[in-house]
Amino acid sequence: MVIAGGENLLLEIPTMTAAEDNSLESFFNQVYAVVRLIPKGRVTSYGAIAKYLGTARSSRMVGWAMNGSHTVRPKVPAHRVVNRNGLLTGKNHFSTSTRMEELLAQEGIDVKNDQVQDFKRLYWDPAAELAI
DNA sequence: CGATTGACGTACG
DNA sequence: TCGTACGCCAATC
Numbered sequence: 001m002v003i004a005g006g007e008n009l010l011l012e013i014p015t016m017t018a019a020e021d022n023s024l025e026s027f028f029n030q031v032y033a034v035v036r037l038i039p040k041g042r043v044t045s046y047g048a049i050a051k052y053l054g055t056a057r058s059s060r061m062v063g064w065a066m067n068g069s070h071t072v073r074p075k076v077p078a079h080r081v082v083n084r085n086g087l088l089t090g091k092n093h094f095s096t097s098t099r100m101e102e103l104l105a106q107e108g109i110d111v112k113n114d115q116v117q118d119f120k121r122l123y124w125d126p127a128a129e130l131a132i
Numbered sequence: 133c134g135a136t137t138g139a140c141g142t143a144c145g
Numbered sequence: 146t147c148g149t150a151c152g153c154c155a156a157t158c
Contacts (some may be wrong), residue, residue, distance in 0.1 A: 047141050048141035050153095056141090058153050067142065067156095090139030 027053070031065040032072055034126050038080040041107040042124040043116055045084045053128040066090060079103040086119030 034049050045065075046066075050059040069076040079100045083089045091114065092102040101111045110117040 045141090046139070049138080055153085059140040059142095060138070060142090060153055061155075064155065066139050069139095078139080081139075090138090093139055 007073075027055075027061070028068065030064045031062055032069060032076045034130075035069070035076050035078065035081060036074070037113045037126065037130065038077060038124055041109060042111065043080045043082050043086070043104075043119070043122050044109075044126060046081060047084050048125050048127065049081070052130070063090070066094070067093070080107075080124075082116055086116035086123075088114040088116070095125075 030053050031049060034052060038044055045059075046062040047056070047059040050056055050062045053062075055061065066076075066078050066081065069078045078090065079094070082089065088100050088104075088111065091097055094100045101114070104111050104116070109122060116122060
């Protein structure tokens with residue numbers, strides 16, 4: 001393959017296209033949308049949300065999306081999202097280190113040592129409970 | 133611009 | 146069952 005043209009053409013490559021920006025925003029919003037659907041007094045996991053959105057191996061991105069969850073309207077109940085073991089791995093991202101546990105306690109969820117008690121029963125799987 | 137770092141989860145020995 | 150490796154990918158160093 002021969003590329004014609006003797007000029008040294010320095011093309012400016014956009015760092016991010018509008019489409020990419022849209023998909024990113026869409027992914028974030030999808031995460032937020034699912035989290036808002038979590039019933040009060042129930043919890044789910046980052047992986048379950050990722051799986052539900054079709055990106056089963058990008059559970060980390062769900063956690064990353066939660067980073068901005070505090071500044072999003074309407075409010076996102078981020079405290080209802082824990083890791084797959086029912087551990088409150090995101091507690092340090094709340095206003096105080098005990099805020100997440102307090103919010104869960106308000107909904108009747110018992111937390112001991114950063115672990116959701118009776119996690120298996122309270123677990124809410126969007127892929128199973130929702131059928132979109 | 134390459135390396136490192138996570139609110140994670142699965143695979144493998 | 147436990148520890149390690151790796152995929153994921155935006156952000157940060």
